[in-house]
Amino acid sequence: MALINITVAMSKRALALLWAGLLPVQVLPAPLSAQPLQSQTTQLLERSWQKLDAQLRALDQLLPTEPEPPVGNVLATPQLPANLIKANQAANGPIQPANAVAAPPLDLPTAQQLQAEGVASLSLEQALAIAFANSPSLQAQREQVAAALASLQAAMGSYWPTISAFANGGYEGARSTTTSNKPNDNLGFGPLFDPAGLLDSAGKPTAGPFYVPNGGSVAATSGEWGIEGGLQLKYALLNFARTPTVRAARASLEQQRNTYANQLRSLQLQVSEAYYQLQQNDQLVRVYDANLRNDLLILQDTLDLKQAGLVPRLNVLRRRAILASDEETLIQSLADRAVARRLLAVLLNLPASVIPSPSDPIVVQPRWPLDLESSLLAAYRGNPELEAILATRTALSQQSQATAAGLLPKLSLFASAGGNSSQTSLGNFALAGGGCCGSTALPLSSTSGGDWSAGLTFTWLLFDAGNTAGQARALAKREAAAAQQYAATRNDIRLRIEQAFFNHEASLAKLSSARRGVAAALEAFREARLRYLTGLDSELNLSNTQERLINSLVQRLNATVNVNITYAKLLKELLPMPRDSNAPIQPQLQLTQPQLSSSAPGQP
Numbered sequence: 001m002a003l004i005n006i007t008v009a010m011s012k013r014a015l016a017l018l019w020a021g022l023l024p025v026q027v028l029p030a031p032l033s034a035q036p037l038q039s040q041t042t043q044l045l046e047r048s049w050q051k052l053d054a055q056l057r058a059l060d061q062l063l064p065t066e067p068e069p070p071v072g073n074v075l076a077t078p079q080l081p082a083n084l085i086k087a088n089q090a091a092n093g094p095i096q097p098a099n100a101v102a103a104p105p106l107d108l109p110t111a112q113q114l115q116a117e118g119v120a121s122l123s124l125e126q127a128l129a130i131a132f133a134n135s136p137s138l139q140a141q142r143e144q145v146a147a148a149l150a151s152l153q154a155a156m157g158s159y160w161p162t163i164s165a166f167a168n169g170g171y172e173g174a175r176s177t178t179t180s181n182k183p184n185d186n187l188g189f190g191p192l193f194d195p196a197g198l199l200d201s202a203g204k205p206t207a208g209p210f211y212v213p214n215g216g217s218v219a220a221t222s223g224e225w226g227i228e229g230g231l232q233l234k235y236a237l238l239n240f241a242r243t244p245t246v247r248a249a250r251a252s253l254e255q256q257r258n259t260y261a262n263q264l265r266s267l268q269l270q271v272s273e274a275y276y277q278l279q280q281n282d283q284l285v286r287v288y289d290a291n292l293r294n295d296l297l298i299l300q301d302t303l304d305l306k307q308a309g310l311v312p313r314l315n316v317l318r319r320r321a322i323l324a325s326d327e328e329t330l331i332q333s334l335a336d337r338a339v340a341r342r343l344l345a346v347l348l349n350l351p352a353s354v355i356p357s358p359s360d361p362i363v364v365q366p367r368w369p370l371d372l373e374s375s376l377l378a379a380y381r382g383n384p385e386l387e388a389i390l391a392t393r394t395a396l397s398q399q400s401q402a403t404a405a406g407l408l409p410k411l412s413l414f415a416s417a418g419g420n421s422s423q424t425s426l427g428n429f430a431l432a433g434g435g436c437c438g439s440t441a442l443p444l445s446s447t448s449g450g451d452w453s454a455g456l457t458f459t460w461l462l463f464d465a466g467n468t469a470g471q472a473r474a475l476a477k478r479e480a481a482a483a484q485q486y487a488a489t490r491n492d493i494r495l496r497i498e499q500a501f502f503n504h505e506a507s508l509a510k511l512s513s514a515r516r517g518v519a520a521a522l523e524a525f526r527e528a529r530l531r532y533l534t535g536l537d538s539e540l541n542l543s544n545t546q547e548r549l550i551n552s553l554v555q556r557l558n559a560t561v562n563v564n565i566t567y568a569k570l571l572k573e574l575l576p577m578p579r580d581s582n583a584p585i586q587p588q589l590q591l592t593q594p595q596l597s598s599s600a601p602g603q604p
Helices: 002-020 037-062 082-087 111-115 124-134 136-159 242-307 313-348 372-380 384-407 467-533 539-574 593-598
Strands: 118-122 162-179 217-238 354-358 410-432 444-459
Touching: 082 313, 118 124, 124 136, 124 242, 124 313, 136 242, 162 410, 242 313, 242 354, 242 384, 242 467, 242 539, 313 354, 313 539, 372 467, 372 539, 384 467, 467 539
Parallel strands: 118 354
Antiparallel strands: 162 217, 217 410, 410 444
């Protein structure tokens, strides 16, 4: 409604000035009829104000209602949210080693850890060292390298024979009955098998000791303890898949190691960009805070001039609108800095209770020491991203050969030797029908022995419905796809280097222009403010000069940060990193002289 009231007041004032003859008539539209000029002009002006008033009323209907009463003190600034203030508090001191240790990977932060947040300052080198030690993705890649090494060691074992030991033992019990269905006196074995073949002490005939009548039986319970053990040896004399399998495992290890080195490069770039962006957000907060303080001083000067009748009310309204807009910019910059801090904390995998803050001042990196051609040649030479693709292609080729070798014959040697021992006991005898089988009833007996064997095994897969051949073709196609991926990555590397190189050169040039622009804008703002205070210049010119000064400061800051970011992007493509996941990592922020020598054109 304030806009409508102002519009109505301005329309009435314009009409009054027009009737009084103080408003120039020549600035109004030309007459459309033969009516008097002043009457036609008045109608046109009233019609224009009515349209504007209708538009403002419609706009006022769209605006939400004010949740708070109008501001009484125009020089007062709004209170910032408590969470925003907490996230932007100053650093308590440098980061301590205990606060740089990552939490266990499977832990979740507690409410106490999330509430007990403390801001700690750290340098870019410290941030890189912490990231190299704490990064979960980097640690996962280290595990991948260790797994690939273990797979290679396992594949190397195929050149050696396998020796295994075997043993078994146990107890077996049974109850059995043996019955004679026919007497054994007709075998012609003599009187010992005759039912009356012997005489007793009284001279009466009696059965021989081995005579078994018809229906004679014996029942006994048996138990047997046994143990057996030995050694087995197997050795593949002829296996065409063994060597390609080992070579594929070695290539996979190289691929994982190059991936690890490239991941180190990428992580350094991510941390560097996040650190530089946080530096930029820190500086933007300072710039916008200083701008807001300056708005308050100019608004106070405008109120004093308005009180003295030297400037119109319009100047005060414009300065209040500028103050509100700059307050919004400062609040958003505080939110951006809080987010930038959290982004860096995530990259460093810091504990939930630690918020990082940059301690390094914003220092411009030097000009990139190589030209574009030398940078490209050095980036292609030994690039771990390209080497990883070549290693993947080699692994696929060897895997294809190993798979195809499944159709070739295999010859293996086997040998085994061992021994066995057992003990059998019989008991709980029960005789019936005259008895039976006494000669086989041994109460306790033992058996022992040994055996060995050796020979050759020959296998040849003659038909598998094209299964093996199809798998080999699939691997060969993946190998061809890896070659195309190599070409695409090579082109991406060139594009990344050219983009970073040209933007680096442009940022350095823009930084030089921005420095001159800041100096000129600052001097212009000082002069414009003095002229405004003395009544020699308008508030509108002062506002434009102030806005130009802030834009110049932001442009200089952006150019400085862009110089550092583009340098970091170029460094990422050439920075040597260890392939060994157990080797120490030393953060490097600039291209050193030994690296320049190795990157010179024509070097092998």
